[in-house]
Amino acid sequence: MASAESSRETSAGTLRNAFGNVLSFFILLLIGVLAFSIRLFSVIKYESVIHEFDPYFNYRVTQFLTKNGIYDFWNWFDDRTWYPLGRVIGGTVYPGLTLTAGTLWWLLNSLNIPLSVETVCVFTAPIFSAFASWATYLLTKEVKGTGAGLTAAVLLAMVPSYISRSVAGSYDNEAVAIFALIFTFYLYIKTLNTGSLFYATLNALAYFYMVCSWGGYTFIINLIPMHVLLCIVTGRYSSRLYIAYAPLVVLGTLLAALVPVVGFNAVMTSEHFASFLVFIIIHVVALVYYVKGILSPRMFKVAVTLVVSVGL
Structure with missing residues (x-):
């Protein structure tokens, strides 16, 4: 019953x-x-x-x-x-x-x-x-x-x-660029929620379409790093965040450099530097989390002390 x-x-x-x-x-x-x-x-x-x-x-x-x-x-x-x-x-x-x-x-x-x-x-x-x-x-x-x-x-x-x-x-240009802008942000959030490399690749392709369409692509390559940095600062780093961001920077920058009007500006102009800085930071954070996972709490503290001392 x-x-x-x-x-x-x-x-x-x-x-x-x-x-x-x-x-x-x-x-x-x-x-x-x-x-x-x-x-x-x-x-x-x-x-x-x-x-x-x-x-x-x-x-x-x-x-x-x-x-x-x-x-x-x-x-x-x-x-x-x-x-x-x-x-x-x-x-x-x-x-x-x-x-x-x-x-x-x-x-x-x-x-x-x-x-x-x-x-x-x-x-x-x-x-x-x-x-x-x-x-x-x-x-x-x-x-x-x-x-x-x-x-x-x-x-x-x-x-x-x-x-x-x-x-x-x-x-x-805005005729197609606004769609590309919104769709890129959607795929970024989708990748963040699923941790899927498939959506991460689609996100880079959507970013490439945005770069082809409008110079306002710099909105994307600055807003997303700001979100990633905020997540790291507030202790919300995860492997999904890494998958959502790292392929976008690497593959997206390589594809953006293929657009003749952009070219080497994708790695040489100041509006792209924030994305590269956050790219370095997220790798440092990923390394710290990896070392923390394989060491005991006591050994992790020793390793952090050693690294900080050598760095100073």
């Missing part, structure tokens, strides 16, 4: 969870539609055009990429920009936006959806605003829960400061 009641309770709980997951999915879908449609005001009221100076330059670059291919794009010297000096486009732009829109255009045309490059560029920002809302849901859910994640997603979909940078026709 008791086993029958427990099985009924278990099945009822499973049904409630399934219903909650389906409901959350449809709410997320509606949030994505809201984020996309709310940014189409300029297109509906006027027409589908690129507006502002930087978006039009990015549109010209994307046109060149789709017409001439990626090899010519990396080596393109544009004599119409920064006139009369000209500009080596492949080495002076963050290519993430251009490569993203060019890939979307190629995929759509491969599926026999013949959209123009201009149309793809106009709608890239609204599409990625939906992605950014979903990434916000994942980030907040990982930290607080499903309800908080849905609330955060709908707030991001409607916040005016983000709408101004992702409205249809505003084809600028």
Whole structure:
């Protein structure tokens, strides 16, 4: 009798969870539609055009990429920009936006959806605003829960400061970079909670996409070290923290150096020094915890005294 009641309770709980997951999915879908449609005001009221100076330059670059291919794009010297000096486009732009829109255009045309490059560029920002809302849901859910994640997603979909940078026709770096920024933080928290090298690798790849997309990648490479240092100072070091941070610095820096506009700046400029300093600190802390685990408390105190004396 008791086993029958427990099985009924278990099945009822499973049904409630399934219903909650389906409901959350449809709410997320509606949030994505809201984020996309709310940014189409300029297109509906006027027409589908690129507006502002930087978006039009990015549109010209994307046109060149789709017409001439990626090899010519990396080596393109544009004599119409920064006139009369000209500009080596492949080495002076963050290519993430251009490569993203060019890939979307190629995929759509491969599926026999013949959209123009201009149309793809106009709608890239609204599409990625939906992605950014979903990434916000994942980030907040990982930290607080499903309800908080849905609330955060709908707030991001409607916040005016983000709408101004992702409205249809505003084809600028932030169009894809905000999504990359939020998704990188989500994967960092996910790695921190799971201790998985798989998520750590995905985190480094997301950071690489952010580096490709916007110079604001320095927000990531300074905020995450601050969090790691705070965890160490407050005694919250763990192997999961090491796995979340060390691969990001090593693999992320190597990948960032592959972006021509960044290059050796990934290891030579001051905004990256904090990440390397914390990288050294976390290895020292990891060594201390390892030695503490293999020595007795008395021998550990002797070892610490010896190291401090030699250091002084």
